[in-house]
Amino acid sequence: MKFTNGFWRVRDGVHIAYAAEVRDVRIESKRFTAYAATQKVTRRGDTLNAPLLTVDCFSPAEGVIGVRVTHHAGRTRPGPEFDLAAGPGGAGTGEIRRDGTVTELTSGPLTLRLDRAAPWALTFHDADGRELTRAGRKGTAFATTDDGAHHVLAQLALGVGEQVYGLGERFTPFVKNGQTVDVWQADGGTSSEQAYKNIPFYLSSRGYGVFVNHPGRVSFEVGSESVGQVQFSVEDQTVEYHIVAGPSPKDVLTRYTALTGRPALPPxxxxxxxxxxxxxxxxxxxxxxxxxxxxxxxxxxxxxxxxxxxxxxxxxxxxxxxxxxxxxxxxxxxxxxxxxxxxxxxxxxxxxxxxxxxxxxxxxxxxxxxxxxxxxxxxxxxxxxxxxxxxxxxxxxxxxxxxxxxxxxxxxxxxxxxxxxxxxxxxxxxxxxxxxxxxxxxxxxxxxxxxxxxxxxxxxxxxxxxxxxxxxxxxxxxxxxxxxxxxxxxxxxxxxxxxxxxxxxxxxxxxxxxxxxxxxxxxxxxxxxxxxxxxxxxxxxxxxxxxxxxxxxxxxxxxxxxxxxxxxxxxxxxxxxxxxxxxxxGVPVMRPMVLEFPRDPACRPLDRQYMLGPDLLVAPVFGDDGQVEVYLPEGTWTHLLSGEQVTGPVWRTERHGYDSLPLYVREGAVLPLATDDQRPDGDWLDNPTLLVHPSATAEYTHEVSVPDLTGSPAARFRVRREGGLLRVTADGFDRPFTVRVAGGAHTDGTGEVTVPLR
Incomplete structure (x- = not known):
């Protein structure tokens, strides 16, 4: 929901009160509560006839810091609530440090800092002290409207070039910057802004995530109402949000799914x-x-x-x-x-x-x-x-x-x-x-x-x-x-x-x-x-x-x-x-390129190709002429079907028949393959093939496992490159297996197999 009319004015019928300064900070063992006045207090009379926001800061899990902003706390909360691993609003971890006017809450690699002597701001920092984001001058507020509605809102700053992803299964542009997103279930098909799967969680290219712990309608303005901020608001007396630490996008998803639940393993x-x-x-x-x-x-x-x-x-x-x-x-x-x-x-x-x-x-x-x-x-x-x-x-x-x-x-x-x-x-x-x-x-x-x-x-x-x-x-x-x-x-x-x-x-x-x-x-x-x-x-x-x-x-x-x-x-x-x-x-099977290659700027907006698991790059063809553009990050990539090798980083325009598409294997990967191609749940340990795509490094070791039908590793293999030889050793697996080197030789054996490299 938008509350302002440009930078200077508020929309007609809207009244906003922003946190302006800290009036008090109360510390408990693993959390603190800050009380924020919505106007500058210069004399005692300024404390009368004015709101005070209660801001609870806590850590429900390692690497996660929660902030709960409340205007009026007396409203009953009939539910429902998201079932979080640490319990709603629980303070499961974290350390408090006070140094003069500064109060800090640290959980794992994430620190929240509040300076009582400065204008209101909650700043979030990584393990190196780098500021990830902040709820600054207009970052903590409530708004009322002439029709009687009451909203609580927060704004978190976007850095230069920072990109935002997620918010559920959304069919609008992949990078969410510039979009208004209402988290509200709707049966709208795949060609509209509505979504079947609305998730009040977004992931930032700067290496953190934000989960708004509210099951109802959450309205996000992602660099839209205020182009340098992600704003989110709820029609309620309270909004609670959790900053989830990285540093990598995979780390963020691992922490987020530990909090909200990991997917079951399908059969x-x-x-x-x-x-x-x-x-x-x-x-x-x-x-x-x-x-x-x-x-x-x-x-x-x-x-x-x-x-x-x-x-x-x-x-x-x-x-x-x-x-x-x-x-x-x-x-x-x-x-x-x-x-x-x-x-x-x-x-x-x-x-x-x-x-x-x-x-x-x-x-x-x-x-x-x-x-x-x-x-x-x-x-x-x-x-x-x-x-x-x-x-x-x-x-x-x-x-x-x-x-x-x-x-x-x-x-x-x-x-x-x-x-x-x-x-x-x-x-x-x-x-x-x-x-x-x-x-x-x-x-x-x-x-x-x-x-x-x-x-x-x-x-x-x-x-x-x-x-x-x-x-x-x-x-x-x-x-x-x-x-x-x-x-x-x-x-x-x-x-x-x-x-x-x-x-x-x-x-x-x-x-x-x-x-x-x-x-x-x-x-x-x-x-x-x-x-x-x-x-x-x-x-x-x-x-x-x-x-x-x-x-x-x-x-x-x-x-x-x-x-x-x-x-x-x-x-x-x-x-x-x-x-x-x-x-x-919690790291998904189908992975956007930015998830696997977060440091490659070219991967950040890509939404027509993906990684299937850690090592297979897939670029579907979206035209009847068979032409497709594909980006290959740094390294040597081998086409799984043709054996062609390409060195990245490079953009390629390729043309494929219906029996093919860009399907590339990452350098250094070892793909375990089943012998039985007639069913998905066959005996994968019946003479499995290890398809090796050697790294250019002269000496290296790579380990790979073949799972059983429960997902547990049933056979482990160690792949070692020693100059011009590739040695593959089975660990606790005494059945035959085959080693194939992409574009090269193959060898069958048990125990240990040695394959010459071209």
Missing amino acids: AWSFGLWLTTSFTTDYDEPTVMSFVDGMAERGIPLSVFHFDCFWMREYQWCDFAWDPEVFPDPEGMLARLKARGLRVSAWINPYIAQKSPLFDEAAALGHLVRRPDGDVWQWDLWQAGMGLVDFTSPDARAWFRSKLKPLLEQGVDCFKTDFGERVPTDVVWHDGSDPQRMHNYYTHLYNRTVFELLEEERGAGEAVLFARSATAGGQQYPVHWGGDCWASFEAMAESLRGGLSLSLSGFGFWSHDIGGFEGTPDPAVFKRWLAFGLLSSHSRLHGSSSYRVPWEFGAEAVDVARRFTLLKHRLMPYLYGAASEAHHT
């Missing part, structure tokens, strides 16, 4: 190719089996089959009952799919249509959200007369789970948890939550309810969703996909922007609808999207009104689907290692 089978019925297409069991048979006949391995909305009867979503006219034998059908080695996904959402028998049941039990007058909240947008399950009620959550459990018993393995954004604010929640704060948070309760059921019923490590909406902390319940996009190159590019933005918001796994959702893609769009989709963490063929089986788009599309599916399966030991890293550290 290996979920990394294979998913195929769906599409949305409004006609389908029944013969149609489904024709798709499954068609993929097998064409040599395209399929891992998951997904049933979209119309597996249930029309006007009855969700009653979780198979349409008996279309699927008269669901148990038998699911068993037949299982016999083909497939997992099964089913579409659900948190709405109960009035025609469904479950509507009356849920309403009578009090499991649907109600209006203030006690009526069940209903509307007709999506399903006629639908109500909304109240996930703030433990009984409602248990009831919802009880309706999903029979599907798991039938053979369903996972759920697509669609929707969760269209949440009303004119309602009363079971637990008394504030409707404004619950609007964004609802999706967290919805996805958690389903994910925890899958963990309980399928076991740890087997739970996976295909979720559309999320807020902070939602990364704990993967996987999330990019929502409704058009079947065009432009939508393909905006989908990637959204995914990269989400990855810098703490989400380790992300997917999208290969070929686009709305409309039918041109064969060129479909084939290019196939390569992109199968070089994403998760890969799903899905559409709205038309099928997405590859043969609908020609024989070449079949070849492309087969080529990249088999390639992904061979890459699985490498990809699952990156997935395990995301699970343990």
